[in-house]
Amino acid sequence: MPRFAANLSLMYTEHDFLDRFGAAARDGFDAVECLFPYDVPAAELKARLQDHGLRQVLFNAPPGDAAQGERGLACLPGREAAFREGIERALALAAEIGCPRLHVMAGIAAPEVDHAWLRECYLANLDWAAGHAAPAGIELTIEPINTRDIPGYFLNRQSQAHAAVVELGRPNLKVQMDLYHCQIVEGDVETKLRHYLPSGRVGHLQVAGVPLRHEPDLGELNCAHLFDVIDELGWDGHIGCEYRPRAGTTAGLGWWRQRPA
Template sequence: MPRFAANLSMLYTEHGFLDRFAAAAADGFEAVEYLFPYAWPAAELATRLRDHGLQQVLFNAPPGDWDAGERGLACLPGRQGEFRRGLHQALDTAMALDCPRVHLMAGLAPSGTDRARLKDIYLANLSWAAAEAASAGRDVLIEPINTRDIPGYFLNRQDEAHRIVEAVGAPNLKVQMDLYHCQIVEGDVTTKLRQYLPTGRVGHLQIAGVPDRHEPDQGELAHGHLFDVIDATGWQGWIGCEYRPAAGTSAGLGWWRRRR
């Protein structure tokens, strides 16, 4: 059966952030993920994880100025130094939280900039980051994101993400495959799971109902079927529950309770 991690940036928002760890554990989650840990001391987060018997399985490296609309640095010209400093900050935090993987957001493609130039920067940054992360015993991930939620995002398709991972050639650089984004951009999710999970290049999955990003038992994707497909491939990773509850987190977990 797939293993599910609560995304604390989207779930349990009826609680303050630090109280979401307890809420997730009370509902039976054994793992958590979230966007960013940097607003809180790592020691405090580690205590919350330990006190509630939770594993930290994913968070993002610093994305630039999030509040100003930036969505990552990895492909951006002239930001390589900031990208490197952020990666080191993320790896230090990952060590403190015993988190095995960090997502590196690609960023928004600057208007008028040649895409080939951005790809060269992206590949160079990812190659460097993978080597740094390997020294720390961590994986780094890239995620295709749909252009409806983040217009202009550099990386949108699964096939492109896998070509990039293959081009870099680092065993600890993997794809974060979000089925919500995949369905919006490409569809054919069952086939893509069967195609990509056996490669070993998928390091993490995420789910949400399509099109409204609510619970995965809502919308156009048959997640029960997709979970069976994931099981059939033998994939053993975590699935992040990165959705916005329609009416309260705990009340909306019927899809998961039926699966347990």
């Protein structure tokens, strides 16, 4: 059975953020992820993880100026200094709380800017970030995201992400494969799992029901079957539950509890 991590930014929102750690542990999770935990002191995050026997397996590097619509800086020429400051901040937090993995968001590409120039900036920033993270033993991930949820997002397809990872050749740079985004953009998710998981380039998986991003057993994606495929392929990482519960987090965990041990 795959290992699952509760996403504490989308799940357990019926609780205050710091209380979500205990709620996830009570429901049986032993790992968590979240989006941007920077408003909470690192010591407090570390204490909650330790108190509840949890491991933080992923969080996002800072997205830039989110209030101004930025969703990552990696592909944005002229924002390199802010990108590096964000990576350094994220690496410091990851080291303090023992998180082995950071998601680096690509950013929103302005349609009037030449794509080749954006990609050159993107690769240069990723190369710097991966090199900076390697001595700390921290893995970076890049995630294709659908443009319905984030219009204009630079990275959308699995093939684009894998091409970047192959081109840079950094062992600690991996793809974050979210089955929800993959289904919306490309479909044929089982075939893509069978193609990409054996490559060793996938560092993290995430899941949600399609199209409404509720529990994985709701909607058009047969996640129970895909979990069996992931088992068959010997995946030993975590699957982040990055979904919005339809009517209470604990009440909606039947999809997980019915999985065989």
